[in-house]
Amino acid sequence: MNINVKDGKILSYGNSFFNGVAPSLLSTEFHNVRPIHREYCEELTTELETQFSNFATLTQTEQVPMGSQKAVEFDEYAGPLTHLHYSNCQFHGLADEMASTKPQEVGDIGDMRPALLQFMVAATPKSDVVADILSKFDHHLEQMTISGLSHFAPDGEPAHFVINNVPDTVNPVKAHLAYIQVPTEDGSTALSVVWKFEVEMQDNWYEAAVSALSPHRIISVVDWASDASIPIPDHDTPKGPASYNVFAWGVNDPSEGNRTLQKENFDNLASPHGWHSLPFDNDPLYEGVKPRNEFYHNTSTTYGNNVFAQENWEGQNAYINNYRPEVGSPAVYDFNDEAMEVARSYINATVTQLFYTCNMIHDLYYRYGFTELTGNFQQYNFDKGGREGDAVIANAQDGSGFNNANFMTPPDGGNGRMRMYLWNTANPYRDGDFEAGIVIHEFSHGLSTRLTGGPLNSNCLGWGESGGMGEGWGDFLATSIRSTKNYSDYPMGAWAANRPGGIRNFPYSQDETVNPSTYKTLDKPGYWGVHAIGEVWAQMLWLVAQALIEEHGFSDSLYPPMPLENGTVPEGDFYRPAVGKKPLVPKHGNTLAVQLVINGMKLQPCQPSFFDARDAIILADQELTDGENFCTLWKSFSLRGLGTDADIVGRTPWGGGIRKDGVAVPSRCD
Structure with a gap:
């Protein structure tokens, strides 16, 4: 549960409690619950086939031989991606097959190594590692050693373990027993007893939940990756600015x-x-x-x-x-x-x-x-x-x-x-180091991940609309930082990719003929992925920022004034005059937009929807300016279908459902 409190008043909250009785760790009643993932896998399969089809077209139009360097590089990218996704979708069958050859007694949950090894089969992009694990399963079990993490005083937390010598990892794996909620075929929610693993690999850092009892199944996966010696330092004397x-x-x-x-x-x-x-x-x-x-x-x-x-x-x-x-x-x-x-x-x-x-x-x-x-x-x-x-x-x-x-x-x-x-x-x-927008986009993943749901929870923006907004915030902030008083449309990654239109479907623009994205766009083929979802969210935020700029003007710098020697911040031409102990309010539209978006990240629940994030930004304005931009914000969101009458039927955690654009605004804004 996350609760936002100001001056003793609850501003917003969210919770994901399971309203039922927790099963026994040894119970098999909830163990065999299978999460619904068919829709996701079907969409994923279609998308991967589209990607390979696009590459085939590329090889024809650009005359790229299949054995060329470009083709090899595509294989190096697409091969591991395809393996990971297909393995996750097909893993249940693999788990059953392996369990039939390596059975565990029901209730034998003390040894998490078989569950972890089976996860590594799905997670590793290396076919030789997969073959080695499957052919030498017992050998790897013997090589993997388990250490407990001991504490001097009891802290009420579940026992944590560290597992060494895990194939294709770069650091020991952390593990602990937990419950996890899974949707069932009748639309309800059930608990499954799982091992939670923190698996750091070369290019991925997973938190995985694998059923504790055999046959081990992957229940959920969140990837925390969003893609000369040091000289002896001099002494502790003040240095001038570099x-x-x-x-x-x-x-x-x-x-x-x-x-x-x-x-x-x-x-x-x-x-x-x-x-x-x-x-x-x-x-x-x-x-x-x-x-x-x-x-x-x-x-x-x-x-x-x-x-x-x-x-x-x-x-x-x-x-x-x-x-x-x-x-x-x-x-x-x-x-x-x-x-x-x-x-x-x-x-x-x-x-x-x-x-x-x-x-x-x-x-x-x-x-x-x-x-x-x-x-x-x-x-x-x-x-x-x-x-x-x-x-x-x-x-x-x-x-x-x-x-x-x-x-x-x-x-x-x-x-x-x-x-x-x-x-x-x-x-x-x-x-890519020379394209600031790419660096800003990536760093912004750290911002949104740490602020949404709290800094100790990195699992709130893993997939669906939530994961998409994680990408969208990065695009919006990078575009806001490069923008100037003279309005322009902006693509993402255009210079590095050597593509004038950038690497997104559309540049960010106020013109619907240039960027036609609306909330309903998320239902289109090709919009299951977080980057495509993020484009729609970033486009909405771009219009919000432009409306605030029209209302409040534009600041040539997003940086607030430097603090004085006593630590206080002068108002300058950046903030409105201070009122009592209230926080300073940016006076220009572009600085205010950045402030509201970042404040909104703190106010929204874990795994937010577009609706949750929109409402959090409107709430952030209520707390910062007493809601003076209430109608400006609502009208801006409604321009691309996120008005009060927007809706989604059959929403799924990974982004499924049927959406309806809404253009209505609250009655006071008509």
């Missing part, structure tokens, strides 16, 4: 401008000690051992309290000793770009850009409310609450793929991990 030769904040990509020298954004609220300082005790390089009798240390590389930025050419999970650019004093990260045709030759410029962009995002979101207490990403939290030790691990030119990017968001206290890839859609290849 400088970086980068595409400045607001310049989305190389097609919009040139690199310029930018100063470190010292903000004593968001980054009190700058971007290159962190305590020895919180630095994974030292593992809690201070080499000097000091608290803080300053780094002379792209490594600090908010972000660890480095190359990852090998595409693996190591990062501490990966190469980073190092500078002396003064700290000027100025690297030429004379040889920008060979990616590794300009790695210093790339990592510098990624470090700069990620820190700018961190500081911006902090000022809009993504703070330590709400689960932001910092190694040290300055005794302000929340769990620390979770700076973003930002990998530039990651060697694990092409033409993409991803972000993994574990619960608060676990490092977010961003992977940025090269794009081979142009010659020379283009570097």
Whole structure:
């Protein structure tokens, strides 16, 4: 249950309680409940077939031989994707087959290893690993060792275990027994006893629920991935701001401008000690051992309290000793770009850009409310609450793929991990690290995942409309950050992908002939995936922002004024005059839109629908401005079918159902 309280008044709440009696852990009554997933699998199969059909067309129109590099790269992308999805859809049969050869006594739930191994068969994209597990099942069981996590005092939590030597994982797997709710064929909900696993692989970080009793079935899966040595630091003395030769904040990509020298954004609220300082005790390089009798240390590389930025050419999970650019004093990260045709030759410029962009995002979101207490990403939290030790691990030119990017968001206290890839859609290849919109989109997954449902729950935006909005918020925020006073339509990923229209179905636009998306669009073929769903949500938010801009004007900067030495924030031309102890209200339409969207993430329930997220934004305005934008917001949402009479019949957790566009608004807004 999530409850939002202000001044003793409950603003909103949501719950997902099971209204029934919990079964015994040894009971088989609820064990054989099979979740309804046929609709999802049928849509998934159709979508995968469409993807392969599109590639076949590509090979004909662009004359791409099936054995060419482009074809091999497509296979490397599509093969694991197809295996994972088909394995999940067909896993029940596999579970039954394996259980018949490796039976467990009913009630023997103490050993979670068979359930985990069967999950790995579905999760691994490597056919050789699958074959090895199936042919040497007992051998892998013997190799997997279990350790309990002990606590000095009882905490009422279920027993947690750590499993080592699990095939195709990069870290030990965490496990505990739990109940999980599953929909049944008669439309009701039942409980199933499961093992909950946290499985970290090279390109995915799963929380999986697998039935505790044999035959083991996968009940649910959430993927927390949303795709030189460090020099000895100098002593603990104040350092002046560093400088970086980068595409400045607001310049989305190389097609919009040139690199310029930018100063470190010292903000004593968001980054009190700058971007290159962190305590020895919180630095994974030292593992809690201070080499000097000091608290803080300053780094002379792209490594600090908010972000660890480095190359990852090998595409693996190591990062501490990966190469980073190092500078002396003064700290000027100025690297030429004379040889920008060979990616590794300009790695210093790339990592510098990624470090700069990620820190700018961190500081911006902090000022809009993504703070330590709400689960932001910092190694040290300055005794302000929340769990620390979770700076973003930002990998530039990651060697694990092409033409993409991803972000993994574990619960608060676990490092977010961003992977940025090269794009081979142009010659020379283009570097996604230089397209700010991609970096902002990925970082925004961490924002929305941590704020929705609370920072200790990373499972609220996994699929369906919820997962789609996770993508949509990233597109909206990236587009808002690059927008200017002179209105323009914007595509996503256009520069990196070398496609003027970008990688979405439509650019974001006020013109219905350019972007016709409405709520009903989600029922169309091809809109089962979270990215397509997200496009519709981002388009709605784009229209909301434009309506607020028309009402309140446009600010050339989304950054609030820098705080004064005493920590107070001046109003400047950014905020309305302060009223008592109420929070400051952004006075311009684009800054207000960003504030309402981020506040809305905190107010909505876990696994929100479009309706839930819309209502949360309207509630956020009620609390911030006493509802002065109530009608502006409703009219904006109704433009694309999310009015008061919008509806969905037969909604399913993964996004199914029949939708109806609604254009009505509350009577007071007629």
